[in-house]
Amino acid sequence: MPVTVRLYRQSQPSCFDRVKMGFMMGCAVGMAAGALVGSLRLGLRGRERLGGVGKTMMQSGGTFGTFMAIGMGIRC
Incomplete structure (x- = not known):
């Protein structure tokens, strides 16, 4: 059986x-990282701590994601 040659290249992501x-x-x-940092806050218990961890996670995720997106945009 002959070997087939692929004529199609895999395209690079845009x-x-x-x-x-x-x-x-x-x-x-x-x-x-926000989950780690947010869970280290002292003096908060229960819902306050859970809300603080969630807020810290969202802030650090958005900030670091924005900087990574900018870095990837520079590389294109």
């Missing part, structure tokens, strides 16, 4: 896809 992927990766890393 610049927007790279920026979007950078934001998603940065957001995931930032949220993990």
Whole structure:
């Protein structure tokens, strides 16, 4: 049986896809770091602590995701 040669190349992701992927990766890393930092706050209990951890996760995830997206945009 003859070997088939593929004539189709795999296309590279577009610049927007790279920026979007950078934001998603940065957001995931930032949220993990926010969970660690937010859980170390002293003096908060129960719902206050849970709300503080969530707020810290969202802030750090958004910030780090934005910077990663900008970095990936520069690289395109």
